[in-house]
Amino acid sequence: MENKKILCPMCKKHMAIILKEKAKTIIKDEEVEFNEKVYFCSTLGENDEDAYFIPPKVMNENLLNAKNAYRKMKGLLTSYEIISFREQFGLSQVELSKLLGWGEVTITRYETKAIQDSTYDNELRLIIDNPLIMLKTLEKNKKAFETERYNVIRSKIIDIIQAENNAFIKRQNLANYYVIYSEPSIENGNTILNIEKLEQVINYFAFKINGLYKVLLMKLLWYSDALSFKNRNIAITGLVYMHKPMGALPIGHTDIINLPGINVEEENSDKFEHTIYNILPNDKSDFSIISKEEIAILDQVINKFKGFTGATIAEYMHQEYAYTHTISNEIITFAYAKEIKDF
Ligand SMILES: [Zn+2]
Structure with a gap:
């Protein structure tokens, strides 16, 4: 943050202290609560009114x-969302305005001072949500661009359309297996498969565990879902597991390894004569989709099996009631999760 190496603007005797306080203001006749930044001088002390100071730059912020x-309250795009969308395509403020067929300074105003009305917000949201519409809109406003620049922007949009198609297809491959599990049941742990959450759960494991290989991952997923079901009557991911030689294995495991939101490195092993999948940390990680309660369960599983390999965790799982009371290729119902060994 910008307060890192600034001296207190009032006394210059200590590092700047910035407080974040809940504040209220009126925007368009509505009361809005927001975080306000205020400089605080500890030399003057909290009883001195002059100890609190907001420089003009911070006031703008x-x-x-x-x-x-206010925008969040009204369901409008925030200035940060507009900026991040624009930067994803390497567009300048003027270019994004032109692409939309708007006045050249419109986007600059929305990113810095004005609040967009809902008509403009809807137009912007349409192209943010759907790169195909963005492509059509660009084509419609082609004459606003130099040919060379137009081609660069156009191919950038096409790249994103293709990447999204690929990602969609990869997720759909897994989703197809789960069409028959579209209701909460004892087979999916009362949870409908949430692929985006599954990706982030895997990223979380990869972030915490060095040497996360496929067999280990699949077991960690089962233990997380089973422990979650044992404690809360609800699993985390919605995966359905089968009894396999190496323990519980989720249906569609090959497509899990192919999910676009995770980072997998394939290693060819001479020893095993097949491909080994190493799941690595991912810069697309966003754990906000996993609740705090769920993170606590994942951490419990990670702590329990820290240092285990695919082979040792499979061996451990073979002792589970869920494994000894099911037969090969049978679905391991979550009813057995209640019996998992102590953590
Ligand atoms: Zn001070």
Whole structure:
């Protein structure tokens, strides 16, 4: 943050202290609550009114925060969402305005001061949500661009359309197996498969465990879902598991390894004569989709099996009631999760 190496603007005797306080303001006749940044001087002390100070630059930032809080309240895109979308395509503010067929300064105004009305918000959201519509909109406003620049932007959009198609197909391959598990049941642990959450759960394991190979991962997934079901009557991912020689294995495991939101490195092993999948940390990680309660369960599983390999965890799982009371290729119902060995 910007307060790292700044001296207190009032006394210059200590590092700047920035407080974040809940504040309220009125925007378009509505009360908005937002985070306000305030400099605080500890030399003057909290009983001195002059100890609190907002420089003009920070005042602008606070105002932008208030406007973004209003936007969130109204379901409008925030200035940060607009900026991040624009930067994803390497567009300048003027270019994005032109692409939409708007006045050249429109996007600059929305990113810095004005709040867009819902018509403009809808138009922007259409192209953010759907790169095909973005491509059509660009083509419609082609004359606003130099040919060379137009071609660069166009191919960038096409790249994203193709990447999204590939990602969609890869997720769909896994989803297809789960069409028959579209209701909460004892087979899916009362949870409908959530592929995006599954990806992030895998990323979380990869982030915490060095040497996360496929067999180990599959067992960690089962233990997480089973422990979650044991404690809360609900699994985390919605995967359905089968009894296999190496323990519980989720249906569609090959397509799990192919999911676009995870980072997998294939290693060819001479020893095993087949491909080994090493799951690595991912810069697309976003754990916000996993609840705190679920993170606590994942951590419990990670702590329990820290240092285990695919082989040792499979061996451990072979002792589970869920394994000894099912036969080969049978679905391991979550009813057995209640019997898992102590953590
Ligand atoms: Zn000070």
